[in-house]
Amino acid sequence: MRLSSAGGMILMQILFLAPGALAGTDDMPAGITVVGQGIASARPGIVEIPATVTGDGELAADASIRYRDARRRVVEAIEGLKIEGLSIESSGVTVTQPQDPAMQQMRLAAAAGVANVSTDPVRQKVAVTEQLRLVLKGADKMETQKLLETLLKVLDVGRDNGLQVGAGAELQAAAGPSQGVMIQSIQPSIVTYRLADVAGVRDQAYRSAVEDARTRAARLAEASGLKLGRVMAIREQPAATDVRAEGEGESSLLGQISVRVKLSVQFEIVR
Amino acid sequence: MVAIPSTFGQLIVNGGNFIVLNANGQAMIDMGGATATGFTVRKVSAPIADAMEEFARYSEKGEWEKAFATLPSVTDSPTSGLVAGADGFYMPLRTRFRQLLAGVSPAGREAYRIFNDAQAAQALSELENATDPDSGGVANEVARLQELFDKYFITTVGDRIGDRLGDAKYEAGDFAGAAEVWESILTDFPDLTLPAQRLHAKRAIALARARRWDDFKVEQAYIRDKFPGMTTRLGTKDVPVGPLLEEMATSMPAAGTARPVDGSGPLPIRFPTSDTPLWQCIVTDDQLQAELDRTARLTGLGNSANLLTMVGPQVAADDERIYLNWFGIGMAIDAQTGKMLWRTGPFSDLTSKLQTAVSMGFDPVEDQAILLLPEKGRLILVGPSQSTRSVVQANGGVVVRAGSGQMAMYPTTGGKAVWSSETTGLTTWSLIGTPLLDGDTIYIAARSLVPVAGSSSNTMEMNLLAVDANNGRLLWPLPLGTMTSQLNNRGQAVMPKPMLLRAGEMIYVQTGNSAVVAVNAQARRVEWAYCFAPPAQQGQANQPANAPVVRAVYQQVDPLQFPSSMAISPAGLLVKDRSSATLHLIDVDHRSLKWTRPVDSSSAIAAADETSVYLLGRQLDCIDLGTKDLRWSSKTPGVFGGTDPLVIGSRMYVFGARGIYDLDLTSGQAKIFYGWERDSFGGTIRRVGDKLICISNRSVTAYPLPAQ
Numbered sequence: 001m002r003l004s005s006a007g008g009m010i011l012m013q014i015l016f017l018a019p020g021a022l023a024g025t026d027d028m029p030a031g032i033t034v035v036g037q038g039i040a041s042a043r044p045g046i047v048e049i050p051a052t053v054t055g056d057g058e059l060a061a062d063a064s065i066r067y068r069d070a071r072r073r074v075v076e077a078i079e080g081l082k083i084e085g086l087s088i089e090s091s092g093v094t095v096t097q098p099q100d101p102a103m104q105q106m107r108l109a110a111a112a113g114v115a116n117v118s119t120d121p122v123r124q125k126v127a128v129t130e131q132l133r134l135v136l137k138g139a140d141k142m143e144t145q146k147l148l149e150t151l152l153k154v155l156d157v158g159r160d161n162g163l164q165v166g167a168g169a170e171l172q173a174a175a176g177p178s179q180g181v182m183i184q185s186i187q188p189s190i191v192t193y194r195l196a197d198v199a200g201v202r203d204q205a206y207r208s209a210v211e212d213a214r215t216r217a218a219r220l221a222e223a224s225g226l227k228l229g230r231v232m233a234i235r236e237q238p239a240a241t242d243v244r245a246e247g248e249g250e251s252s253l254l255g256q257i258s259v260r261v262k263l264s265v266q267f268e269i270v271r
Numbered sequence: 272m273v274a275i276p277s278t279f280g281q282l283i284v285n286g287g288n289f290i291v292l293n294a295n296g297q298a299m300i301d302m303g304g305a306t307a308t309g310f311t312v313r314k315v316s317a318p319i320a321d322a323m324e325e326f327a328r329y330s331e332k333g334e335w336e337k338a339f340a341t342l343p344s345v346t347d348s349p350t351s352g353l354v355a356g357a358d359g360f361y362m363p364l365r366t367r368f369r370q371l372l373a374g375v376s377p378a379g380r381e382a383y384r385i386f387n388d389a390q391a392a393q394a395l396s397e398l399e400n401a402t403d404p405d406s407g408g409v410a411n412e413v414a415r416l417q418e419l420f421d422k423y424f425i426t427t428v429g430d431r432i433g434d435r436l437g438d439a440k441y442e443a444g445d446f447a448g449a450a451e452v453w454e455s456i457l458t459d460f461p462d463l464t465l466p467a468q469r470l471h472a473k474r475a476i477a478l479a480r481a482r483r484w485d486d487f488k489v490e491q492a493y494i495r496d497k498f499p500g501m502t503t504r505l506g507t508k509d510v511p512v513g514p515l516l517e518e519m520a521t522s523m524p525a526a527g528t529a530r531p532v533d534g535s536g537p538l539p540i541r542f543p544t545s546d547t548p549l550w551q552c553i554v555t556d557d558q559l560q561a562e563l564d565r566t567a568r569l570t571g572l573g574n575s576a577n578l579l580t581m582v583g584p585q586v587a588a589d590d591e592r593i594y595l596n597w598f599g600i601g602m603a604i605d606a607q608t609g610k611m612l613w614r615t616g617p618f619s620d621l622t623s624k625l626q627t628a629v630s631m632g633f634d635p636v637e638d639q640a641i642l643l644l645p646e647k648g649r650l651i652l653v654g655p656s657q658s659t660r661s662v663v664q665a666n667g668g669v670v671v672r673a674g675s676g677q678m679a680m681y682p683t684t685g686g687k688a689v690w691s692s693e694t695t696g697l698t699t700w701s702l703i704g705t706p707l708l709d710g711d712t713i714y715i716a717a718r719s720l721v722p723v724a725g726s727s728s729n730t731m732e733m734n735l736l737a738v739d740a741n742n743g744r745l746l747w748p749l750p751l752g753t754m755t756s757q758l759n760n761r762g763q764a765v766m767p768k769p770m771l772l773r774a775g776e777m778i779y780v781q782t783g784n785s786a787v788v789a790v791n792a793q794a795r796r797v798e799w800a801y802c803f804a805p806p807a808q809q810g811q812a813n814q815p816a817n818a819p820v821v822r823a824v825y826q827q828v829d830p831l832q833f834p835s836s837m838a839i840s841p842a843g844l845l846v847k848d849r850s851s852a853t854l855h856l857i858d859v860d861h862r863s864l865k866w867t868r869p870v871d872s873s874s875a876i877a878a879a880d881e882t883s884v885y886l887l888g889r890q891l892d893c894i895d896l897g898t899k900d901l902r903w904s905s906k907t908p909g910v911f912g913g914t915d916p917l918v919i920g921s922r923m924y925v926f927g928a929r930g931i932y933d934l935d936l937t938s939g940q941a942k943i944f945y946g947w948e949r950d951s952f953g954g955t956i957r958r959v960g961d962k963l964i965c966i967s968n969r970s971v972t973a974y975p976l977p978a979q
Contacts, residue, residue, distance in 0.1 A: 160930075
């Protein structure tokens with residue numbers, strides 16, 4: 001794991017201390033309290049592709065067999081690629097009764113007062129759906145181009161065998177053809193990149209944040225003619241949130257993934 | 272209401288309606304008074320129905336003289352109407368009439384013989400003593416004998432009349448009819464005077480010639496068991512029957528499908544090792560495709576517009592050329608070089624042809640076809656007519672636009688049309704659906720734009736036309752029944768799209784309107800029909816204003832939807848209508864329904880063999896014909912309704928948007944060849960010599976096949 005140094009991202013949030021605060025009062029903390037930020041980045045070591053395999057049919061037995069065969073073929077095809085580090089994980093199987101788009105239209109028509117329409121279910125299907133995750137580990141050891149080619153190959157093979165990929169796949173599986181097209185057009189990236197060791201990268205970020213806080217506190221102490229002592233308290237604050245609301249250590253972009261931390265550190269003043 | 276026990280079930284006659292009850296007393300079908308939401312067969316007229324009702328009433332009372340007095344109006348009627356049977360099946364009147372007579376009580380039979388034996392014996396004597404047995408021709412002899420058989424079947428000489436009829440039908444080539452006659456004698460005739468084993472032998476031979484293999488095997492086993500060592504006279508020789516039947520059994524046919532398959536070469540295809548093609552002929556470049564798409568969108572079809580341009584042309588091929596038919600423009604491409612050799616019109620006409628096709632409710636898969644006559648160096652194009660001769664009809668206030676299809680024959684080397692249906696006397700017919708080429712005869716469904724002599728003036732009546740392929744002239748029309756137009760999502764009335772399938776002597780017409788009609792092409796008559804519940808429709812163009820509430824479901828346009836399809840297998844005839852979610856298996860020998868089964872509505876029958884049927888849609892499903900179980904399923908993403916698969920042996924090749932699938936029909940295991948073309952939706956695949964030819968809505972691409 002390659003680390004880069006923190007710095008260049010420091011915010012100026014300095015607590016000015018009131019006279020006498022150095023000695024501590026009931027309202028103001030004693031010592032010098034600063035906020036330090038740390039960032040650590042690393043290449044993603046894990047790539048995840050959410051996917052869905054579905055079998056449906058008017059007969060439950062048909063749905064079961066279609067699901068069984070679709071799953072077997074997808075697994076065989078992907079495992080047949082013999083890509084090191086690639087595995088298929090399951091999030092579980094559901095049995096549902098998908099909404100018939102035609103019946104939805106009829107209900108709308110009936111609600112709008114169109115005459116001579118029946119909203120009785122004509123044909124109801126059963127769908128057996130399994131949420132899968134295609135997980136590739138060791139991605140950080142692969143060249144970017146090679147990684148891309150591998151991912152696209154997996155996508156092609158999966159789709160050739162009826163796998164529906166992407167975070168909206170379960171919705172697409174239940175929808176009709178035109179609705180499926182609509183869902184496909186608005187869903188986000190179908191690949192998620194994750195850090196293999198989020199905790200380790202976070203540790204580096206912490207160290208960076210502490211160092212940043214110490215630097216800032218030292219400056220304050222010097223400017224105040226004080227001597228900085230030991231750390232008395234550390235409190236982690238929420239880091240800046242990403243507008244894409246991804247989890248920590250993950251990204252939809254293939255590149256360096258950063259972990260940010262923000263610490264409020266209280267230093268003792270040595271007399 | 273009168274109940275008459277008979278061999279086919281308990282016939283309940285109530286007014287103009289006939290109801291048949293099964294052994295459990297359940298009503299099977301009520302043919303009268305039902306609201307027509309699909310195809311309506313040609314039923315017997317009300318006077319004939321009344322006469323049969325009277326016969327039934329008097330028979331029950333034992334008033335035989337009065338009962339038999341009603342029969343001439345039935346037997347003397349020239350009607351070709353059908354009578355309802357069980358499970359949606361309809362039979363010719365004469366068949367039902369004969370069964371009705373065969374089912375009367377012994378007292379009734381004796382009474383009938385008192386009234387009719389003398390005439391029957393005299394008629395038979397006249398036939399046997401005729402100085403010129405061929406006077407009037409074979410057809411006239413068959414017709415005369417049929418008339419006598421229908422009228423005098425249960426008389427003392429009925430079996431002898433029937434035997435002569437069977438012989439006459441056999442000589443006329445109506446093998447199925449001959450077998451049916453001998454079966455009637457063996458099954459329904461009470462006092463057989465002819466040697467039974469001889470009738471069994473004749474029936475077995477006729478069944479083999481008619482390719483009714485299920486019944487043939489049963490008959491063969493019966494003869495082997497009951498009459499071992501039997502001989503029969505063929506010509507002047509006495510021939511052992513057993514070995515003769517064994518020899519006939521070796522020619523049992525393979526299953527066929529309604530859509531043409533390229534069986535050239537017995538070995539399966541091995542995919543090329545490289546995506547690079549031998550050649551590619553661009554049919555529509557990006558600019559033309561954009562123009563077509565734009566034209567389609569302007570038609571008001573909304574999201575379904577692009578379906579018209581997703582589908583590629585219809586294809587035929589010989590060793591030298593690949594022939595295409597697209598919106599009525601024919602073209603030929605050199606199979607070796609990929610050069611376009613000729614075309615019947617410029618590509619710039621495509622947009623105008625598309626506009627005209629849309630206005631006619633044209634379907635790019637079901638309303639265009641190409642038939643190749645390689646030994647004659649001819650090909651026939653079937654497509655939408657560009658003529659303004661279309662007749663606009665008013666029907667119950669709804670204007671039904673009569674979309675016209677046309678046919679034209681061209682030399683395979685190019686040049687002017689040899690003939691066109693617009694100049695050969697077919698101008699008063701609107702051709703619909705997919706044609707069938709059988710030797711020198713083209714069979715195609717059509718509806719008349721003008722009243723037809725001997726038929727009704729009903730312009731929604733579907734006819735089966737036999738057309739001479741050499742000159743495009745009409746040989747004969749055969750009315751089948753009345754179809755119901757449907758509304759597309761544009762509110763436009765569109766005609767059903769019939770499909771035809773030839774099996775032995777029979778032509779099965781899948782009307783595309785929830786019915787199958789079996790036509791004996793040799794005898795030019797309807798043998799039976801099967802009507803089933805139509806899929807829920809958005810609305811019916813000619814539905815009465817006071818129609819009851821129906822299960823109308825808005826039909827979303829599904830780009831994956833395949834057309835109607837049929838296949839014949841030893842197990843029977845498989846039928847699935849377009850947009851229907853039901854697969855039917857029909858026992859064609861016994862004219863009964865074996866089973867129905869829910870299937871994916873957007874799929875079609877792609878192939879069938881002795882044990883299984885294969886339906887292609889979003890996945891390829893293998894259904895066991897015996898158990899109805901789904902044996903396996905294999906996803907086929909990128910495959911849509913314009914795809915025309917190729918079956919070779921136990922492998923199916925499907926050209927879809929993602930590439931060419933090679934599907935093992937024994938397991939469903941799939942391989943894919945991506946190919947060179949990435950902008951199309953797939954289409955038709957053919958093997959021509961050592962090349963794999965893929966035809967899409969964009970191009971024709973040839974790949975070299977590795978040596979086998």
